[in-house]
Amino acid sequence: MRIFDHPNYDFIKWRWHAFALSGLVVLAGVAFVVSRGGVPMGIDFTGGTIVVAKFEQPVAEDAVRQALAATPGEKVVQSYGDAADNQVLIRLPQMGDENAGNLDEAAKSVVQSLGAAGLPKFELLSQEIVGPVIGRELQLKGIYATLASIVGIAIYIALRFRPAFAIGAIAATLHDVLITIAFLALFGYELSLNVVAALLTITGYSVNDTIVIFDRVRENMRSARRDPLEKVVNTAVNQTLSRTVITAGTTFLSVLGLYLFGGEVLEGFAFTMLVGIVSGTYSTVFIAAAIAIILGNRQGAATAVSGAAVKVKTATARRS
Amino acid sequence: MSKNLRWKVLTILTVIGLSVWAFVPPQDKIRLGLDLKGGVHLVMRVQTDDALRVETETTADRLRETLRTQTIPVTGITVAGPNEFRVAGVPTAQDAQFRQALVDIDLIYDRSQSLTNYTFRLKPSVVSQLRDETVNQALQTIERRVNELGVAEPVVARHSAADQILVQLPGVSDVNRAKEIIRSTALLELKLVEQGPFPDEASARQAFAGNVPPDMQILPGRSEGTAGSAPTTVYYAVRRVAAVTGRDLRNARPSLDENNRPAVSFSLNNEGAVKFGNFTQANINRQLGIVLDGRVYSAPNIQSRIDSEGRITGNFTQQEAADLGLTLRSGALPASLTYLEERTVGPTLGADSVRAGVIASTGGLVFVLLFLLYYYKLAGFNAFVSITTNLIILLGLMAYLGATMTLPGIAGFILTIGMGVDSNVLIFERIKEELTGGKGVKAAVAAGFDRVFLTILDTHVASLISAAFLFQFGTGPIRGFATTLTIGLLANVFTAVFVSRTMFELFLSRRDQPATLSI
Numbered sequence: 001m002r003i004f005d006h007p008n009y010d011f012i013k014w015r016w017h018a019f020a021l022s023g024l025v026v027l028a029g030v031a032f033v034v035s036r037g038g039v040p041m042g043i044d045f046t047g048g049t050i051v052v053a054k055f056e057q058p059v060a061e062d063a064v065r066q067a068l069a070a071t072p073g074e075k076v077v078q079s080y081g082d083a084a085d086n087q088v089l090i091r092l093p094q095m096g097d098e099n100a101g102n103l104d105e106a107a108k109s110v111v112q113s114l115g116a117a118g119l120p121k122f123e124l125l126s127q128e129i130v131g132p133v134i135g136r137e138l139q140l141k142g143i144y145a146t147l148a149s150i151v152g153i154a155i156y157i158a159l160r161f162r163p164a165f166a167i168g169a170i171a172a173t174l175h176d177v178l179i180t181i182a183f184l185a186l187f188g189y190e191l192s193l194n195v196v197a198a199l200l201t202i203t204g205y206s207v208n209d210t211i212v213i214f215d216r217v218r219e220n221m222r223s224a225r226r227d228p229l230e231k232v233v234n235t236a237v238n239q240t241l242s243r244t245v246i247t248a249g250t251t252f253l254s255v256l257g258l259y260l261f262g263g264e265v266l267e268g269f270a271f272t273m274l275v276g277i278v279s280g281t282y283s284t285v286f287i288a289a290a291i292a293i294i295l296g297n298r299q300g301a302a303t304a305v306s307g308a309a310v311k312v313k314t315a316t317a318r319r320s
Numbered sequence: 321m322s323k324n325l326r327w328k329v330l331t332i333l334t335v336i337g338l339s340v341w342a343f344v345p346p347q348d349k350i351r352l353g354l355d356l357k358g359g360v361h362l363v364m365r366v367q368t369d370d371a372l373r374v375e376t377e378t379t380a381d382r383l384r385e386t387l388r389t390q391t392i393p394v395t396g397i398t399v400a401g402p403n404e405f406r407v408a409g410v411p412t413a414q415d416a417q418f419r420q421a422l423v424d425i426d427l428i429y430d431r432s433q434s435l436t437n438y439t440f441r442l443k444p445s446v447v448s449q450l451r452d453e454t455v456n457q458a459l460q461t462i463e464r465r466v467n468e469l470g471v472a473e474p475v476v477a478r479h480s481a482a483d484q485i486l487v488q489l490p491g492v493s494d495v496n497r498a499k500e501i502i503r504s505t506a507l508l509e510l511k512l513v514e515q516g517p518f519p520d521e522a523s524a525r526q527a528f529a530g531n532v533p534p535d536m537q538i539l540p541g542r543s544e545g546t547a548g549s550a551p552t553t554v555y556y557a558v559r560r561v562a563a564v565t566g567r568d569l570r571n572a573r574p575s576l577d578e579n580n581r582p583a584v585s586f587s588l589n590n591e592g593a594v595k596f597g598n599f600t601q602a603n604i605n606r607q608l609g610i611v612l613d614g615r616v617y618s619a620p621n622i623q624s625r626i627d628s629e630g631r632i633t634g635n636f637t638q639q640e641a642a643d644l645g646l647t648l649r650s651g652a653l654p655a656s657l658t659y660l661e662e663r664t665v666g667p668t669l670g671a672d673s674v675r676a677g678v679i680a681s682t683g684g685l686v687f688v689l690l691f692l693l694y695y696y697k698l699a700g701f702n703a704f705v706s707i708t709t710n711l712i713i714l715l716g717l718m719a720y721l722g723a724t725m726t727l728p729g730i731a732g733f734i735l736t737i738g739m740g741v742d743s744n745v746l747i748f749e750r751i752k753e754e755l756t757g758g759k760g761v762k763a764a765v766a767a768g769f770d771r772v773f774l775t776i777l778d779t780h781v782a783s784l785i786s787a788a789f790l791f792q793f794g795t796g797p798i799r800g801f802a803t804t805l806t807i808g809l810l811a812n813v814f815t816a817v818f819v820s821r822t823m824f825e826l827f828l829s830r831r832d833q834p835a836t837l838s839i
Contacts, residue, residue: 002752054668081672103659125669127495129662134363137480145793149786156785160778197728197790197798201735201805204786208779212746215775243742243749250691251738254684258734261683263676265355265669265727273731 007241011285012234012293018286022175029182039181042190043128045142047094047135049106050128055086057120064088067117071109081264087125094132103131142196146177149200153207161214164295165288169210172288176206176279183275184268194269202276209248209284212240214292229296233289248281325829328822335814336709339716349719351473352490353726355797356674358667359490360498363660366483370655371454372402372442379425379440380405381561384534386421394418397534403442410436451483457654459485462502464650469501484660495664497643503657505613506647508566508586510596510630513607513619516556517543524555535560539609541616542634556616558609563599565652568592570628572648574641577633582641584632586648593628601625612644677730684734685711688741696748698838702823703744706815710740713811714804723807726800736808739783743816747772748839761837765824773817780809 033039043050065077073093080089095106107127114122130138150173158166177199181191189195216236220227227235252274259270343349354361380397387394395409410418415436422431429440442450455478462485463476475488492498514536518524524538532538536557543554568588575585588596600608600622607619610632617634636644689707693700714736718725751768759767784806791802 052669104662123666123668124664125666127662127664129659131660133365134661141480141793145789148792149789152785152789153782156782193794193798194728197794197801198731200786200790200793204783205735207782207786208742211778211782212775215778219771239753240749243745246695246745246749247738247742250688250741251735254681254688254734254737257683257687258680258731260680261676262680262731263673263727265673266677266680266731269728269731273735 003242003245007238009238009241010234011237012230012290015286015290015293018282018290022179022283022287026175026178026182029179029185033182033185036185040185040188040190041139042192042195043091043130043135044193045135045139045191047130047132049092049095049104049110049130050126051090051092051107051110052080052125052127053088053090053114053122054125055088055120055122058086059088059119061088063117063119064090064114067113067119068110071106071113073106086120104129138193142191142193146196146200146203149203150174153203157207157211157214161218162292162296165214165217165292167295168288168290168292169207169214171291172210172280172283173203173206175283175287176202176276179279180272180275184272187271189268189271192268194266195272198269198272198276201273202280205251205276206280206283209244209280210288212243213237213284213289216240217289217292229293233293237285237289244281244284248277252277322829325822325825328818329826332709332819332822336712339712342716343712343719346715346719350715351719351722351724352670352674353724353729353797353800354488354490354663354670355665355727356670356677356725357490358493358665358670359488360492360495361661361663362487362489362499362502363479363662364485364487364503364657365481365660366455366458366485366654367656367658368451368454368483369402371450372447373399374654375450376401376403376405376442379429381535383407383421383425387418390417390421392418392421400439403447405440407438407440408436410438412436454654455483455485458657461651461653462487465501465647468646468650469498485657491667493664493666495662497639499659499662501643501647503653503659504644504647505653505656506566506644506650507613507652508569508632508648509562509609509611510564510599511558511562511609511611512599512603513609513616514557514559516558516607516619517541517554518556519554521555524557527557532557539611539614539616541609541619556607556609556619558611558616562611564588564592564596566648567652568595569648569651572645574638574645575631577631581633582636582638583634584636584641584645584648586630586632588628588630596630597625597627673727677727681730681733681737685737688737692741692744696839698827699748699751699824702820703741703748705823706744706820707737707740709819710736710808710811710815713815714808717807717811718804721807723803724800725804726797728797728801729804732801732804732808735805736812739780739809739812740816742779743772743776743812744820746775747816747820751837752839755837755839761835762828764837765821765828769817769821769824776813776816780813783809 061077061079065075068075068077068090071092073095076089076091078089080087090110092106092110095109107129111124150170153173154166154170157169180199180202184191184195213233213236216239217233220232220236255270255273255277258266259274262270377399380399384397392414393411394407397405397407399405425431425440428443428446430443432439432441459476459478466474466476466487466489469489469492471489471492473490475486477486478484479486487502489498515527516524518527521538521540525532528536537560539556539558541554541556543552568591570587570589570592572584572586575583577583604622604624606622608622609616609619610630611617612632617632632644685707689704692703696703711733714733717723747768750772751764754764754767755761787802787805787809790805791799794802
């Protein structure tokens with residue numbers, strides 16, 4: 001059984017359309033994020049307090065909001081998890097001063113207000129308090145880890161394949177990260193530690209796809225020495241198409257299961273992965289390969305360093 | 321079956337057997353992270369400036385004493401910052417003598433002089449060494465306290481920044497008590513009370529005409545009060561230098577005072593007992609201040625020589641007395657602590673997360689395996705075995721290495737399944753291609769595995785690179801994810817390449833030259 005019987009689609013022909021589409025989506029995403037005042041950050045990075053309370057009987061979110069009216073700062077109150085569980089998540093901005101040693105002031109005042117408001121009995125499911133120092137540290141670490149991971153992978157690809165391929169892979173990965181962040185903002189998810197973990201996983205996943213195709217390109221270059229790079233790459237994309245679709249499809253569906261049934265804590269993680277898988281698959285076919293071709297040809301035209309580059313040069317010369 | 325093949329099968333069965341043995345029963349063998357088990361995660365900063373200030377104050381005090389015995393009159397010695405003190409008005413005639421008194425101080429302080437005034441600054445190397453020592457001491461003290469709390473598998477470790485300490489207490493739900501026990505300085509000092517009690521701080525200063533001598537300090541305290549009336553805050557003028565400190569404690573335990581109220585009794589070690597004995601003997605009929613963390617808990621009259629036993633009374637509940645005993649036993653913190661981050665997960669949420677995670681990953685696994693069986697027929701069974709083996713090895717290695725399973729780690733399981741599918745699909749698609757290209761079954765299988773091996777290696781190395789940075793980036797849950805992913809990737813190279821290939825070879829060895837392959 002086969003999904004594609006001898007696929008022979010001309011993906012590379014569409015590369016400029018794909019660039020335009022990607023550029024548009026990325027630009028729209030960036031514009032949207034900027035209009036919202038930057039990437040939405042969770043308390044892991046800004047500092048703040050999140051309290052999750054489980055009530056014995058159903059409570060209206062508004063009743064909780066009213067109970068907290070006296071607590072200063074901009075609060076977010078939303079139901080958490082299954083509606084039948086009567087769970088409420090309350091988020092508050094940074095209150096106490098970590099140097100004064102009362103970082104937990106917000107959490108304490110929430111518990112007090114809820115207790116005094118005559119709401120049904122409740123227990124605290126979780127409580128997260130992050131001070132601004134840790135928030136800043138995590139922010140830096142997150143950015144550093146994402147960039148370092150992309151650079152590390154790029155170096156590996158440059159060593160194992162060619163520098164042009166590494167640039168293609170980086171462009172594709174950055175593209176995926178940007179698009180994923182835009183979608184996170186659009187759907188109201190905040191950057192949390194889990195979401196950044198998912199973003200890092202996406203960088204790995206996206207490159208994974210790219211490597212499979214590049215590997216095939218490398219192999220084909222040895223056998224089909226006469227063909228131009230465009231054709232070699234396009235053949236490689238087609239040859240690996242079944243694998244791309246099956247892998248992306250099964251991974252997407254199992255992460256979808258995680259998104260639907262994995263519980264509230266992992267929802268942001270799963271959502272990030274879902275967007276990243278779609279974007280990663282698309283960018284592998286349309287962005288990474290296309291950039292590798294463009295740069296590969298230019299490189300081939302400029303210097304005839306590697307054997308493959310020479311082939312590209314002669315091929316282009318033959319065409320013109 | 322050839323001898324070679326028999327060895328391969330044996331290897332695989334051994335690996336599976338060892339893995340299963342390592343993780344069964346999972347509820348005992350797999351260590352769960354705080355987000356799944358419930359517990360407290362705390363990051364705190366050690367205020368190392370405190371320790372520097374103590375060092376500087378002690379040095380200044382010692383110099384003051386030296387100058388007094390050598391009768392070098394100076395205008396004043398003031399502590400200007402945590403690592404700086406100044407001496408003003410050194411008489412020019414005695415400058416040389418003054419400098420001679422500085423031999424010890426010069427070892428660790430940089431000295432600068434303008435006219436008759438000297439400024440002393442702790443040397444930078446000493447500062448960083450002192451800070452480091454302080455954090456280490458705090459770490460050890462916290463470790464002792466946490467151990468006394470009786471928490472199973474706690475983590476007490478230095479955190480990312482130099483002055484941060486990470487504490488993880490699985491299964492602890494009373495955060496506030498744990499926090500208090502960890503952060504209370506628990507510095508016990510037995511000091512001579514010069515005057516007091518005074519009803520407020522102003523009147524205490526008044527007693528010295530507004531000019532408290534430099535070797536004395538005003539401390540708040542609690543009045544015993546008459547029965548029935550609420551205790552009020554009073555003030556004492558006490559000696560700055562303590563006769564005995566908590567360092568000389570041998571033991572501290574909760575007890576009762578004469579009125580049967582909870583109290584803490586302590587005993588001193590030999591050295592402390594000698595000091596305390598001499599001190600009390602010399603100060604009979606004066607007041608002894610029992611000072612804890614800069615607060616006078618009680619100020620009884622010294623009626624006779626006391627050697628080694630004492631009692632701290634106060635308005636304690638039984639729990640407070642027990643906790644105070646615990647912190648005193650574990651020693652004082654060398655500096656105060658402030659909390660930077662605090663995450664608590666209740667046991668209910670943890671259990672819910674485990675359930676949801678297991679459902680989601682089992683569902684994902686079943687779906688993927690059904691798809692592979694449907695799409696690849698018999699070869700799908702190979703994938704089934706190789707992916708299942710991968711997960712078994714993953715669980716086994718996690719149990720063997722004592723790696724922590726976290727909620728994002730469960731997501732790591734699902735991604736490992738994804739990687740397993742990917743490798744198998746890569747190989748199978750390639751075999752199909754080779755078959756279409758006209759190769760025989762045996763040759764196609766061999767070519768499929770050989771050609772794809774490099775690809776699998778490249779993709780796995782790339783993923784391992786991002787997993788490594790993930791590990792660097794994260795704490796707790798994220799590290800769990802990175803660990804799961806890394807082990808899963810390594811196991812996958814073994815299962816997708818070795819296990820799956822052996823299965824094919826096993827199948828092919830039964831027939832001489834099969835014409836078709838169910839793939």
